[in-house]
Amino acid sequence: MKNLLTIAGSDSSGGAGIQADLKTFSAHGTFGMSVITAVTAQNTQGVFAVENISPDVVGAQIDAIFTDIEVDAVKVGMVSQTEIIKIIAEKLKKYKFKKVVIDPVMISKSGYHLLEPEAKKALIEELVPLAYVVTPNIPEAEELTGIKIDKFDDMEKAAISIKSMGAQNVLIKGGHLETEATDILYDGEKFHYLKGEKIPTKNTHGTGCTLSSAIAANIGRGLSVIDAVKGSKEYIIVAIENALQIGKGVGPTHHFYNLYKGAGMLDE
Ligand SMILES: Nc1ncnc2c1ncn2[C@@H]1O[C@H](COP(=O)(O)OP(=O)(O)O)[C@@H](O)[C@H]1O
Numbered sequence: 001m002k003n004l005l006t007i008a009g010s011d012s013s014g015g016a017g018i019q020a021d022l023k024t025f026s027a028h029g030t031f032g033m034s035v036i037t038a039v040t041a042q043n044t045q046g047v048f049a050v051e052n053i054s055p056d057v058v059g060a061q062i063d064a065i066f067t068d069i070e071v072d073a074v075k076v077g078m079v080s081q082t083e084i085i086k087i088i089a090e091k092l093k094k095y096k097f098k099k100v101v102i103d104p105v106m107i108s109k110s111g112y113h114l115l116e117p118e119a120k121k122a123l124i125e126e127l128v129p130l131a132y133v134v135t136p137n138i139p140e141a142e143e144l145t146g147i148k149i150d151k152f153d154d155m156e157k158a159a160i161s162i163k164s165m166g167a168q169n170v171l172i173k174g175g176h177l178e179t180e181a182t183d184i185l186y187d188g189e190k191f192h193y194l195k196g197e198k199i200p201t202k203n204t205h206g207t208g209c210t211l212s213s214a215i216a217a218n219i220g221r222g223l224s225v226i227d228a229v230k231g232s233k234e235y236i237i238v239a240i241e242n243a244l245q246i247g248k249g250v251g252p253t254h255h256f257y258n259l260y261k262g263a264g265m266l267d268e
């Protein structure tokens with residue numbers, strides 16, 4: 001059994017954040033653990049309140065896990081504040097942990113600032129350099145780099161810029177493109193295009209969380225970055241195709257163990 005850790009915010013509606021991550025870990029046949037950075041009051045229509053967990057308690061949760069249990073990969077999601085970012089970076093360095101997937105969550109699909117604007121600097125300086133893989137969507141890549149993204153060429157430029165911040169691999173997600181959902185992985189040498197058709201649905205709550213957790217699970221299971229990302233792309237397509245029409249707004253991705261045939265998981 002591989003042990004996966006998510007460091008992220010709780011989404012009361014279960015579609016994104018910690019809840020999406022744990023479901024994804026289970027669907028990949030791994031054991032999921034969580035360090036909660038914030039509790040959000042959220043549903044398919046919006047985010048209504050956020051209570052950040054104190055940096056001390058975030059740090060204590062990380063210590064509780066790393067002093068007791070072997071961790072195979074970590075995913076970091078919503079981290080609102082500079083002090084929370086700093087303690088996470090400090091602990092990952094303390095435990096010399098390298099297999100870290102960072103999803104630089106900034107603004108929810110409903111428009112709420114999950115990352116406080118003044119914490120962007122800490123995200124760039126403290127967390128991005130620790131990323132084995134960093135997974136910005138297009139607005140996040142624009143925010144991180146200052147590059148306006150209209151076409152693949154711009155996604156490539158942003159990937160180079162984010163790589164220069166210290167991340168080892170950069171995946172720019174194309175879910176916000178108009179006509180297709182093609183993601184680009186940059187490993188410092190090559191651009192790998194992960195082509196995807198745009199599934200006609202409004203129910204995409206939690207897609208980014210799901211994808212980054214799937215990548216972490218696959219890396220924890222020992223896959224190379226490119227195989228981890230390819231398997232996760234297959235997973236997210238199935239999760240979006242089966243997204244649930246629950247609530248009055250943007251419904252969540254759905255997680256199926258038995259539908260997922262990516263990356264040889266079911267052969268084990
Ligand atoms: N409508 C869609 N059809 C197919 N794939 C999608 C769709 N929306 C998002 N994706 C995919 O879901 C993953 C998450 O991307 P994205 O939605 O851009 O992230 P975020 O949730 O961080 O905004 C990417 O692999 C992206 O290509």
Ligand SMILES: Cc1ncc(COP(=O)(O)O)c(N)n1
Pocket residue numbers: 008009010011016017018040042077078105107108109114204205206207208209210
């Ligand atoms: C607690 C939490 N974390 C992350 C997201 C981003 O969600 P998405 O994956 O849809 O961009 C969210 N809405 N809530």
